[in-house]
Amino acid sequence: MIGHWHDLGDSVEKGPFPPPKTEIQVRQMSRDDKTGEAFLKITPLHGDTVYFEIGDAQPTTGSLKVSEAEGGYNNFRTRELKLTFLCVDSTGKHETGSSFAWKNTLAVKHRVFQQGED
16 A cells, blocks of 8 residues: 555555454344344454354454354354454455454343232
């Protein structure tokens, strides 16, 4: 990106600039309240491989990989309460950025029972 400019508001910075770090966007497309299963759309930015961990663990390149087995990037299915995703550029052009934590929602169900006047 040699020769490009970045507007910083009160000043302008001229390149060259390093390539942007990898990012990931996770969007919940739908959720089945009966089963708790969520359907996610995962969009890797500046990378081509997405890894994930269940719970609070930070994903690495040794973690589970998003693949077609789970529905792929456009229809990733999960019943987990929390997943953490990491996008990696296998070509090495873009440095690995921060991970992204996604949290499922809980559907609280209740029923009122009456026995006599209680």
